[in-house]
Amino acid sequence: MNAPERIMRPTEGQMALARQLADGGRRDTAGVSHIDAAAYTSPARHDAEQERIFAKVPLVIAPSALLPKRNMAVPHDGFGKPLLIARDKDGNAQVFLNVCQHRGTRLVEGSEAVCASRLICPYHAWSYTLDGQLAALPRPDSFPGLDKAQFALKRLATHEAGGLIWFSFDDSADFADAAALGQDFAAFDLAGQHLFRRRTHDVAANWKLIMDAFLESYHVQRLHATTIGPFFKDGVASGDTVGPHQRSAVGRAAALSDADDWPSLRAAITYTYQMFPGTILIVSPDYMNLMTLMPQSEGRVLVEDFMLIPEAPQSDKALAHWEKSWKLLDGGVFGAEDFRAAALGQQGLASGALDRLTLGTLESGMRRFHDEVEARL
Template structure:
């Protein structure tokens, strides 16, 4: 495990020194931000169709595997090729448009074979073979590879631009530009280092920066223990709101994780549009270079704009990927990542209890349920705005970013 990055160390030091940022003031968010179909359409166009987003942890993709993914509104396919490179393709055969791989679970396959006419692709997307090639005179197999989307693997997460412009050559330039930025396991550059090169289309530079943070906490080397997708009847921003403030923790989570945060102090900052925060027990903090000890007293949480949350608990990590389906419905895929595969019944039972607590109770029955109840209340018209106190300033900052992106 590497040392903390400068940004992480600064937040931890603020907690230890009691020098966290000023508390702010009362602010508001209009209720229509959560319930308006027009507002959701604007967010879909400006955010989810235009920005790089987290799609999965690196640990989901073993070498020589493929994973179908439909949560972004298009049939996608994640693969890791023979060279260990992660790709995101449209899950569509280039012959007649047939879906290549069905389901949602990882499959082990050196080749991808279309079930209709058996056109066969390598995991890097190139077309390897087709039956009766003589019936396609003059066809250049190099022009019939799977359509790849721009993606970057950084610090244990895979980011993708799910809806790039359909402009042929521009797509290839964007994919190549992103490919040169892949940093599955990275070391933070010195302050004098040049910024990463820009690429055609959207810029993945923030993903690269955050990748250094995640590598420092060991995320690229973790094992995927469990994953589950929740269908939450709430606006995507209501779900994010829960992870942008600590005001609710001792109340909503009083019967689960609340006692662990009884004396917690929170500090936070931003990396581009993304939010980085830490909550810790200052009285118990010791040497900031003793990472295992620090992880027992400080929890780092990242809100990755616009669609993911990463929570670093003392000995495991939860990644939640938010996939809005409408103004009042969001799919949330929760991944639990642990240091190594469990090899004994005792170890499996330990991690299963952690999974049952977080995914089965804290998230699904508490955070997600609170979001659903909030959606119901806002849709009733009982209030025209949500009121935020000084412990909830992260929510207002997040909504400021959303509104700036959609031109409000």
């Protein structure tokens, strides 16, 4: 007898945003505000953000779906140090420095997933299990008295919740807000999704310009006029906060106050999670996009886009459907529209033509985000 299908229900927070949309959306009365243009163009500002934010707070590095099996590892270089995301034999997610503890050699090359019970250094063949422990080394007699337990890979603070893998360079980082968001993500089974595609975009823009695009709905029917804009109601949006993170919803259809199941909500609302400092999760009707932002300089950011679908394609028709969605979003809406707009914005701001940016009432999410950044600095 087959187990009954789990019926996914939204959290109270998600329902509150839906009810707000049904009432016509959030009406921000805070008025016009401004952001200093130097926040996007100053090298000193970039350095300060790296030191006081990215080196301190929890960061999303990947969806759990990147490592669907035990004894898997994926090298990751986007955050300035060679990292290794691993899932050990017990199913636990780990983030390590991708560095052999013998002579400092990079342990795993490339950027693709490897499946093995041990990771072997290419230089002297020291080998490690996927929980980071040194398992063996050639000619152990040449290292008299060596305690293998003292040569484990350097593990960074790691937390997996609700389908996301978080880490921090700071051992004292607090993952409580990540755990709170995990309840929302569990409501639509983020952890059970299949990774369909992933791609890293190299964008000539400050990382905050990418975040800005997903913190306001003002641009949707303008920038996306020929793609996704017609699907949304102009200016009908709602949002709230979970710790330093934001949760927003944009209306796609009619009143939703009596809908309490995911099929109804996802057909009518696009939920977006803006996780501080630089992660975006967009919950579309039948798939999700997770984007992680990795600042490289004040005018350059890497954006890794993961497309997550309910299950691996079971037919050529299903494969074609998902390929079409991937092409529309990653290469079209995000790549050709949002990321292009960010690069054009960087060019304009770098010219010195503006001392400050001006925000209206449909851009209040940006205001909250930039206030959080300023508070950390």
